Amino acid sequence: MTPGQRRWVFLVAGIGFVAFFLWGLSGLPGFGNYPGPYGPAILRVAVAQTRATGVVSAINFDYRGFDTVGEEFILFAAAAGVSIVLRRLRGEHERSALDQAADRHVPSTSDAVRMVALLFTGPVVVAGWWLASHAQTSPSGGFQGGVVLATAFVLIYLAGEFLVFKRFSPVTLTDVVEAVGAGGFAAVGLSAVLMGLPYLTNFLPLGQVPGAVSSSGTIALISFFVGLEVAAAFILIVGELLEQTLLIRRGGS
Amino acid sequence: MSLLTAAHTPYTVPLAMMDALQITILVLVAAGATAVVLIREPVRQVLALTVYGVLLAVLFLAFQAPDVTLSELTVGAVVLPVVLLLTLAKVRKREE
Amino acid sequence: MMSVFPFIVVAWILSVGLYGVVTSRHLVHQIICLIVVQSSTYVLLLGVGYVTGAVAPYFFDVPDHTPAVDPVVQALALTDVVVEAAVTALLLSFAIQAHKRFGTLDPHELVSLKG
Numbered sequence: 245m246t247p248g249q250r251r252w253v254f255l256v257a258g259i260g261f262v263a264f265f266l267w268g269l270s271g272l273p274g275f276g277n278y279p280g281p282y283g284p285a286i287l288r289v290a291v292a293q294t295r296a297t298g299v300v301s302a303i304n305f306d307y308r309g310f311d312t313v314g315e316e317f318i319l320f321a322a323a324a325g326v327s328i329v330l331r332r333l334r335g336e337h338e339r340s341a342l343d344q345a346a347d348r349h350v351p352s353t354s355d356a357v358r359m360v361a362l363l364f365t366g367p368v369v370v371a372g373w374w375l376a377s378h379a380q381t382s383p384s385g386g387f388q389g390g391v392v393l394a395t396a397f398v399l400i401y402l403a404g405e406f407l408v409f410k411r412f413s414p415v416t417l418t419d420v421v422e423a424v425g426a427g428g429f430a431a432v433g434l435s436a437v438l439m440g441l442p443y444l445t446n447f448l449p450l451g452q453v454p455g456a457v458s459s460s461g462t463i464a465l466i467s468f469f470v471g472l473e474v475a476a477a478f479i480l481i482v483g484e485l486l487e488q489t490l491l492i493r494r495g496g497s
Numbered sequence: 498m499s500l501l502t503a504a505h506t507p508y509t510v511p512l513a514m515m516d517a518l519q520i521t522i523l524v525l526v527a528a529g530a531t532a533v534v535l536i537r538e539p540v541r542q543v544l545a546l547t548v549y550g551v552l553l554a555v556l557f558l559a560f561q562a563p564d565v566t567l568s569e570l571t572v573g574a575v576v577l578p579v580v581l582l583l584t585l586a587k588v589r590k591r592e593e
Numbered sequence: 594m595m596s597v598f599p600f601i602v603v604a605w606i607l608s609v610g611l612y613g614v615v616t617s618r619h620l621v622h623q624i625i626c627l628i629v630v631q632s633s634t635y636v637l638l639l640g641v642g643y644v645t646g647a648v649a650p651y652f653f654d655v656p657d658h659t660p661a662v663d664p665v666v667q668a669l670a671l672t673d674v675v676v677e678a679a680v681t682a683l684l685l686s687f688a689i690q691a692h693k694r695f696g697t698l699d700p701h702e703l704v705s706l707k708g
Contacts, residue, residue, distance in 0.1 A: 269597075272600065486583060534626050543625070
């Protein structure tokens with residue numbers, strides 16, 4: 245089947261699919277008239293029950309904590325998958341970070357980029373930690389904080405060379421941190437089971453003031469672990485891809 | 498457009514302005530998605546994807562979802578372009 | 594009009610992304626079009642949960658029990674965004690290995706898999 249024929253088949257099938265999709269969407273209540281019982285039910289009790297003013301994080305780590313465990317392990321598996329798929333194959337060896345060809349000169353990083361990246365690394369790390377540890381008060385949480393923390397390491401790579409990046413985040417240390425994050429989340433859930441409660445029950449003292457940093461029990465703790473895990477996963481992924489740019493193949497393919 | 502609802506709105510801007518903002522940013526997002534798909538060259542497409550990520554973040558903000566805005570901003574404007582550009586660098590190096 | 598327009602935009606983004614995936618000649622272009630398709634689901638989730646005239650579900654600066662938008666779909670979309678980035682990285686690593694083995698990133702030439 246030629247590409248032209250394929251395009252016609254797709255057009256026919258695509259129009260049918262879009263027609264069905266629009267028909268399904270027309271059954272929804274209009275935009276802005278959300279009727280469903282689940283949302284208002286949670287909003288009515290969330291702040292009083294968990295002492296957390298950030299209801300979205302309370303849902304993520306308490307009411308629907310089990311879903312978040314699943315999502316976090318998708319992340320874990322994806323990072324592991326990247327490491328496995330991009331392993332060094334037989335016949336490849338690593339060359340040094342500068343280009344080896346005789347007639348090519350790779351320009352070093354410009355001073356402006358270096359200065360801006362260095363200036364921003366500190367505040368970005370602080371912002372990431374703040375986000376990861378304040379899940380219960382404001383729009384923050386483990387996932388966003390973790391990604392922002394990983395961004396700080398990308399800034400380090402931009403400011404220097406790949407070798408500096410490797411020194412700041414050696415693979416073994418990042419692996420351990422990721423495992424601690426993922427395992428910590430599961431362990432917090434399991435410690436509820438050890439006390440005779442269902443898995444992932446919020447059993448720590450809830451605190452008095454809604455939205456204080458030390459309130460809301462396990463939500464803050466889980467958010468911290470999730471932040472660690474997400475940051476480590478993304479640092480691993482970026483590190484693996486960076487290493488790929490160094491590998492060259494010996495001989496023909 | 499809806500000017501008033503049954504619930505008392507705690508906004509300081511009138512509802513019509515919120516509607517106008519949402520419609521504008523939805524049109525921009527649709528245009529951005531079309532642009533991302535129609536650009537064929539991968540490196541330029543990565544730049545278009547960055548702009549699309551920022552537009553999506555503004556859309557999520559207009560839908561009263563600041564958490565999702567933060568995630569989309571960090572992921573769509575930093576992590577995804579970095580990962581895509583590294584892949585393209587690796588692929589291009591082998592074509593030399 | 595405002596009650597259906599976001600969903601029309603969702604259908605548009607989905608179909609445009611699908612068109613890009615089907616008619617693509619470069620694996621990385623295909624993966625980026627897949628990202629566009631995923632983004633349509635985020636817009637759909639948040640569009641379903643929106644309440645006109647309501648604020649974001651955070652109560653540290655507004656009094657408790659202010660009408661707020663649905664927080665459950667926001668929680669879903671939030672984890673969705675971060676996790677799909679990691680899955681996209683996994684897809685890109687597959688593309689790198691395909692290029693190493695076959696020397697090309699054109700899906701039409703990758704069809705016949707040789708050893």
